[in-house]
Amino acid sequence: xxxxxxxxxxxxxxxxxxxxxxxxxxxxxxxxxxxxxxxxxxxxxxxxxxxxxxxxxxxxxxxxxxxxxxxxxxxxxxxxxxxxxxxxxxxxxxxxxxxxxxxxxxxxxxxxxxxxxxxxxxxxxxxxxxxxxxxxxxxxxxxxxxxxxxxxxxxxxxxxxxxxxxxxxxxxxxxxxxxxxxxxxxxxxxxxxxxxxxxxxxxxxxxxxxxxxxxxxxxxxxxxxxxxxxxxxxxxxxxxxxxxxxxxxxxxxxxxxxxxxxxxxxxxxxxxxxxxxxxxxxxxxxxxx
DNA sequence: CATCTTGTTACGTT
DNA sequence: AAACGTAACAAGAT
Numbered sequence: 213x214x215x216x217x218x219x220x221x222x223x224x225x226x227x228x229x230x231x232x233x234x235x236x237x238x239x240x241x242x243x244x245x246x247x248x249x250x251x252x253x254x255x256x257x258x259x260x261x262x263x264x265x266x267x268x269x270x271x272x273x274x275x276x277x278x279x280x281x282x283x284x285x286x287x288x289x290x291x292x293x294x295x296x297x298x299x300x301x302x303x304x305x306x307x308x309x310x311x312x313x314x315x316x317x318x319x320x321x322x323x324x325x326x327x328x329x330x331x332x333x334x335x336x337x338x339x340x341x342x343x344x345x346x347x348x349x350x351x352x353x354x355x356x357x358x359x360x361x362x363x364x365x366x367x368x369x370x371x372x373x374x375x376x377x378x379x380x381x382x383x384x385x386x387x388x389x390x391x392x393x394x395x396x397x398x399x400x401x402x403x404x405x406x407x408x409x410x411x412x413x414x415x416x417x418x419x420x421x422x423x424x425x426x427x428x429x430x431x432x433x434x435x436x437x438x439x440x441x442x443x444x445x446x447x448x449x450x451x452x453x454x455x456x457x458x459x460x461x462x463x464x465x466x467x468x469x470x471x472x473x474x475x476x477x478x479x480x481x482x483x484x485x486x487x488x489x490x491x492x493x494x495x496x497x498x499x500x501x
Numbered sequence: 502c503a504t505c506t507t508g509t510t511a512c513g514t515t
Numbered sequence: 516a517a518a519c520g521t522a523a524c525a526a527g528a529t
Contacts, residue, residue: 213507244524271508289508290526305526323525325508366519376509383507445507465521467506 214271214287216347216381216421217428222293223268226275226317229295229310233262236311238302244324245307254330257281258310269343270380274336282337288325294318344380347421354414361410365403371464372402379417384466385441390420391470392440397477398463398470444469
């Protein structure tokens with residue numbers, strides 16, 4: 213489920229526990245969620261420590277505790293965070309359960325593609341420091357985008373957008389939303405995007421990222437009706453602009469939905485008929501916030 | 502019963 | 516040496 217904005221939503225679900233001590237930690241330690249974790253150390257240090265703050269970067273989350281404890285969480289495909297009452301009893305897939313006096317913080321993940329990491333040290337764990345620049349940061353530049361596209365020039369742009377090293381937080385629905393708004397065929401090799409296209413792609417990434425954070429993060433609401441998001445899961449989904457049935461195909465290893473009329477390869481763009489005069493054109497301008 | 506899934510990663514190939 | 520394509524991971528929904 214979770215991409216950029218959903219991860220941010222789930223991070224906030226533990227906010228009620230900020231400033232409060234952990235009285236007990238219960239976990240399903242043999243699950244793959246905990247691969248590589250020093251469990252005895254996690255339990256020993258976390259118990260009695262206080263949750264101080266948390267942050268999300270792309271799909272990664274980091275929770276800072278007193279006693280030099282750091283908890284890294286990744287939600288995988290089906291992970292989620294929530295808060296339960298103090299007397300909550302963990303269920304089958306509640307792999308990490310952090311008890312406080314007034315509430316219980318729960319990490320659930322049925323498929324266990326997610327991950328828990330634990331770090332005991334004065335400063336942030338190394339893996340956190342070496343994460344790529346956030347999409348809304350000053351370091352995510354058109355130049356950096358071009359360099360990344362060049363490095364992966366033989367990959368389809370759809371597959372490239374899913375690489376977290378270049379686009380932290382983008383997942384399957386965001387990638388499709390971006391390509392639809394930028395009018396790019398998902399199968400276009402990344403290396404064929406040139407001229408004004410990288411700048412357009414950059415603006416669209418910013419627009420979709422900010423839009424997702426604005427619409428989804430506060431309450432897990434869906435984006436506006438005008439977004440491809442609302443069509444792409446439907447069997448008979450259509451382009452929000454002119455109702456053309458969407459195409460569905462595996463691209464870059466993932467199910468991809470796109471509008472065959474709007475989204476064409478760069479080289480074919482000039483040959484295609486233009487949209488009717490009164491049709492709105494969904495180009496992100498980057499001026500929105 | 503078969504097929505699908507909003508994510509990564511190990512592994513073999515190019 | 517990098518980049519690339521694919522199977523695998525696990526469980527629930529349709």
